[in-house]
Structure formats: C-alpha cells, structure tokens
Amino acid sequence: MISSTDTAIIGAGPYGLSISAYLSAAGVPHQVLGEPMFAWRNVMPPGMLMRSEAFASDLYAPHAGYRLEDYCRQNRLPYAPIGMRLPLETFVDYGLWFQSQLVSHVRTVEVTELRRQDGCFRLTLSDGSTLLARRAVVALGLKGFEYTPSALQGLPKPYVLHSGEIGNLMWARSKRVVIVGGGQSALGLAALFNELGAHVRVLVRGDSITWNKDPEVGRSLVSRMLSPEGGLAQGWYPYVLSEFPYLFRAVGQRLRKRIAETSFGPSGAWWLRDRVAGRIELSMNTAVGHVALRGSEVVLEVTGENGPATVTGDHVVVATGFKVDMAKHGFLSPEIVGALALVGGWSDLSRNFESSVPGLYITGPAAALSFGPVLRFVYGAKYAAPCIARHIGLRHAAEGGGRAFESLAAPQALAEGSAGAAPHAPAAFRGAESTAE
Numbered sequence: 001m002i003s004s005t006d007t008a009i010i011g012a013g014p015y016g017l018s019i020s021a022y023l024s025a026a027g028v029p030h031q032v033l034g035e036p037m038f039a040w041r042n043v044m045p046p047g048m049l050m051r052s053e054a055f056a057s058d059l060y061a062p063h064a065g066y067r068l069e070d071y072c073r074q075n076r077l078p079y080a081p082i083g084m085r086l087p088l089e090t091f092v093d094y095g096l097w098f099q100s101q102l103v104s105h106v107r108t109v110e111v112t113e114l115r116r117q118d119g120c121f122r123l124t125l126s127d128g129s130t131l132l133a134r135r136a137v138v139a140l141g142l143k144g145f146e147y148t149p150s151a152l153q154g155l156p157k158p159y160v161l162h163s164g165e166i167g168n169l170m171w172a173r174s175k176r177v178v179i180v181g182g183g184q185s186a187l188g189l190a191a192l193f194n195e196l197g198a199h200v201r202v203l204v205r206g207d208s209i210t211w212n213k214d215p216e217v218g219r220s221l222v223s224r225m226l227s228p229e230g231g232l233a234q235g236w237y238p239y240v241l242s243e244f245p246y247l248f249r250a251v252g253q254r255l256r257k258r259i260a261e262t263s264f265g266p267s268g269a270w271w272l273r274d275r276v277a278g279r280i281e282l283s284m285n286t287a288v289g290h291v292a293l294r295g296s297e298v299v300l301e302v303t304g305e306n307g308p309a310t311v312t313g314d315h316v317v318v319a320t321g322f323k324v325d326m327a328k329h330g331f332l333s334p335e336i337v338g339a340l341a342l343v344g345g346w347s348d349l350s351r352n353f354e355s356s357v358p359g360l361y362i363t364g365p366a367a368a369l370s371f372g373p374v375l376r377f378v379y380g381a382k383y384a385a386p387c388i389a390r391h392i393g394l395r396h397a398a399e400g401g402g403r404a405f406e407s408l409a410a411p412q413a414l415a416e417g418s419a420g421a422a423p424h425a426p427a428a429f430r431g432a433e434s435t436a437e
C-alpha cells in the first residue's frame, strides 16, 4: 500500500511527539512513525532516575496543560521543578499520556528505507507499506550512535554490552559486572546493579569523579541573577546554551564540534553520590588495553595506578557514551547520506534544522553540532519543536496547503493517499489534520 502525507516524522520520542503537537496546531498533515517513548521504555534501565531536572523534562505543545507539572498535578504525583528525583517510569507515563492527548495518530512502524524520489521522500516501512512525503524529520535520539572503544569491541553480547542497550537489569543479580566509564550512565548503572545484588567494579579513565552540585531550591533573586537556572545546569554559560540554542550557529564549526562533543561531559548526578561513593569499587586512572573471553568469563587487561593488572567479570558494560554519525542510520539511502555532506558524522543544519538535503530535517542529539549540547537532552525540544513546525508550516502554506504535492504522487498513491492523514487525531486538532490528503 502506498500513502502520502506532507511531513513524515521519523521517531516518536520527546522530540517527535513535540514536533507533531506543533505541526497539528499549524494544520500541517503529517505522520509520526515509531514506537512512542521506545528508548525510555525498553533501553533505559527500570528504576533509573532522570538526570534532568523536572522543569527540563517536559514535552512541548503550543497549548498550556501538557507539561510534566500538569501531568503530575492531575495524577496527584509529587512535583518540584528543581531538586526532585524524577523516576524514569513517571517520565515514560507522562510521555505516553502526552502522546495519547495530542499525538494519537502514531504509526508504530520502523522506517527501513528513506530515499528521494521525484522531488519528495519515499519511505519504506516495516509493515510492508510505502509512504511518500514532501518532507521528513529525523528524530531518532541516540539510536545507532553507541560508542565502544576499539579495545572493547569484538566480544559478543551478553558478555560485553553497551550502556545504551541495557534495558532490564535482572540478569545481573549476583553476577560480577565490570563497568567501563566514569559518567552518569556508568555511575547510575553501577548503583542499580549494586542494589540488585551484583558485584560491581567501575573502571574510570580519569583521576576523579565529577559530581554535580546539590540543587539549590528557593534561591534569592540576586543568586538567580548571578547564576541563572538553565535547562542544562546552573550558571550563565549553561543558561545561554540552554535558552538560546540558535546563537550556537554563530560560533565557528570546529569550536562548535568540540563543544557539542565534549561539554557537559562525564559527571554524576547529585542524587547518585550517596549510592556510589564508599559502596562500589571505583578504580581510577585505568585504561583497558585488551579484552578476551576465558570460558564463560571476560578477562580485561587493564593499566592502572599500580601498573598492568587483570580484571575479570561475568559481564562488561561499556558506558563510554555516544558518537553521532548519521551514516550509521542504515535506513538512509546512500544518495541521501552522500548529499548530507557530513562533518565528522554530523550534518550541519540550517537555522530551521533543515539539512543539506532539501526538505530533510534533523533534530535531537544529532543536531547538537548546529544548536549546541542542549539538543542532547529533552530540553532542546523546547526550541526545536516550534522552530521546525514553523518552518514546515510556512512552506506548506506557500505550496498551497498540500494541493501541489498531490500532483507529485503516483496515481496509486493518490488513490490511497487519504490513509496518510491522521484518522485518530485528537478532537482539538481534527480540523487541522483533515485539511490534508
């Protein structure tokens, strides 16, 4: 079956859902493809606490009433903008509630191929159908960008796992788990594994752990002016990066790349310190040189403060972060990857998040080269969602509200084009959705 729509949003996480809410309000027909909040439900470990403050953990809509605070109030859940330990499960439930209220037209399919065809995009979907779209938005989060140092590559799962593919942790109960890394993922997993009864050892490259400061609740006006609260952290530098992501493009590309890749680097959330320090074996100044399987255990050759040593475990968890590389999205056609003109894996974007492929927008962590480190976090959607929707809305209107697109679609697509609309759009938006195909 072939259908058509104006805009295909690939990904149904906080970014994809927020963009959909804005596009609906702008009257732009679109489809959202992906499983709502998939990464948060399946990849992140149950029991995890959100690293971002509650006020920086919203999904965004052009109408009041859909913030995390609104959800918590309606469900009589505790809420504090700063200093709250927000459970992953609450964030997931909130995201699914947001979706049910504003984006009920999600199609839970994967895009298996995206290519250009006759001035539009042709998407092949995992249910065997095809979608033609004038525009496409890639909002896939960190998927496919897991970074494993070469010394740790080559061993099969579940002996060596990346922190970005862990999900449920129950398998680790009473197992020996070696974690490589010294940031939030490494420390957060170390605490959860330890509390489950695993024997945990963390190998840290640096000579100390950076712990984030305890949040300061109820600060005076002067204190807030001297060091404002930004979505990324407290202070003027994080504030500017959090609140004015569009300024980032004015910086030279090399510096932007360095800031996007390294700033707000490895550190542990304030609420983790008591669960880690003094409870878990942390080995500082370590470098893993080699890793191998001996029977059913993993053997790591490690250089540490006291020279070379051998560390063994049942499993190794690589918590060494993520590296954006758009070429790793296997569903992008070679022609699209070639036209993206990548800079070390990044696509440099226009001020409207449009890539060098006209009509192809990229957002979320993959947009951090152009809009700064806030795009690595949910908070970046506060700027990205309205910005992308405004640009698409203007283009859609300039093109005659979709009528011109119909002439591009193949006859078969035209016949079935109405399947591309959002049949289950919430009442508030139904008028807008039905302007479409």
Ligand SMILES: Cc1cc2nc3c(=O)[nH]c(=O)nc-3n(C[C@H](O)[C@H](O)[C@H](O)COP(=O)(O)OP(=O)(O)OC[C@H]3O[C@@H](n4cnc5c(N)ncnc54)[C@H](O)[C@@H]3O)c2cc1C
Pocket: 010, 011, 012, 013, 014, 015, 016, 033, 034, 035, 036, 037, 038, 039, 040, 044, 049, 050, 051, 052, 056, 057, 109, 110, 111, 112, 139, 140, 141, 142, 143, 164, 185, 331, 363, 364, 365, 375, 376, 377, 378, 379
């Ligand atoms: C362990 C961990 C903890 C984190 N904690 C925080 C935190 O506390 N606060 C914070 O702000 N950020 C946090 N982050 C970062 C955060 O995950 C990302 O910034 C955020 O997920 C980006 O949201 P997104 O909408 O871009 O993508 P995601 O939420 O990752 O959603 C991706 C979507 O893409 C869909 N998808 C994937 N492949 C396809 C395909 N081929 N076709 C169609 N759809 C597809 C999925 O189904 C899913 O719907 C954390 C990251 C990790 C790894």
